[in-house]
Amino acid sequence: MTKRTAKELLSVFQKKGLTFSSAESCTGGMICESLTDLAGSSSVVLGGVVSYSNEVKMKVLGVSPDTLSSVGAVSEETAYEMAEGVNRLTGADISVSVTGIAGPGGGSIEKPVGTVCFGVTCKGITKTEKQNFPSTLSRDEIRRLSAAYAMNMAIDAAKEL
Numbered sequence: 099m100t101k102r103t104a105k106e107l108l109s110v111f112q113k114k115g116l117t118f119s120s121a122e123s124c125t126g127g128m129i130c131e132s133l134t135d136l137a138g139s140s141s142v143v144l145g146g147v148v149s150y151s152n153e154v155k156m157k158v159l160g161v162s163p164d165t166l167s168s169v170g171a172v173s174e175e176t177a178y179e180m181a182e183g184v185n186r187l188t189g190a191d192i193s194v195s196v197t198g199i200a201g202p203g204g205g206s207i208e209k210p211v212g213t214v215c216f217g218v219t220c221k222g223i224t225k226t227e228k229q230n231f232p233s234t235l236s237r238d239e240i241r242r243l244s245a246a247y248a249m250n251m252a253i254d255a256a257k258e259l
Contacts, residue, residue, distance in 0.1 A: 103246040103253075104132040110256045111142040116191040118252060120146040121159055121184035123171065123197040124214065128245040144188040149180065159183030172197050174215045174226035181217030181224050192255050193219045194248040200240040201233065214244045220255040227251070 111118055120129045130146040133139045147158055152171055155161040161179040169175050180195035198214030205211035212231035217224055229247060231240050 099246045100128065100132045100242050100249075101135075103249045104129075104136060107249045107253050107256075108133060108136050108139060108142055110253050111192075112138065114256055114259060116142065116256055116259070117144050117188075118142050119144045119184050119188035119190035119193045120248065121180040121193070121195040121217075122146060122148050122245075123150055123155070123180070123195075124200045125196045125241050125245045125248070126150065128241055129194070129196070129248055132245060132249075144190045147184050147187070155180060155183075158187070160186070170209070172199055172209050172213055172215055174217070174228055177215040177217035177226050178224050179217075181219040181226075185219040185224075191220065191259075192252050194252050196244050196248045198240070198244055200237045200244070202237060205233065212240055214240070214247070216244075216248050216251055218248075218251040218255050220259070225251075 127148045133143050149155045160183040165175050177195045185193035195217040199205050201211035211233040215228045217226045
């Protein structure tokens with residue numbers, strides 16, 4: 099699924115002359131990897147930041163310490179700031195972010211394993227979404243679904259331009 103989504107993103111972005119960047123936490127660079135595995139990706143992909151730690155989220159992407167302390171790394175607020183941060187760094191036409199709990203540990207009652215928050219920035223407007231993937235899925239499945247979901251958000255944003 100991730101490869102098919104990456105091919106679609108690359109095709110849509112190339113046809114529209116758009117550039118892309120990502121800020122990834124739980125996906126660990128999977129989005130950029132799946133795109134840069136494809137020939138011609140250099141015309142679209144500007145770069146990405148794997149911000150697994152809160153320190154990198156703050157120091158590189160500009161996520162507010164107040165956001166992290168009040169709502170946590172896995173939140174739509176953090177996804178919002180991550181998407182805006184990577185967009186600011188790269189100047190991409192469209193940027194996405196992913197932050198979540200892939201498991202098998204790390205979940206809580208409020209944020210169970212499979213909770214993933216996404217952001218997409220396009221033309222100065224940032225939107226966020228939260229998904230709760232089944233906690234019965236494997237870590238790899240949650241990560242792959244999350245990468246594909248973020249790429250689909252970017253595809254949808256590109257199609258609206």
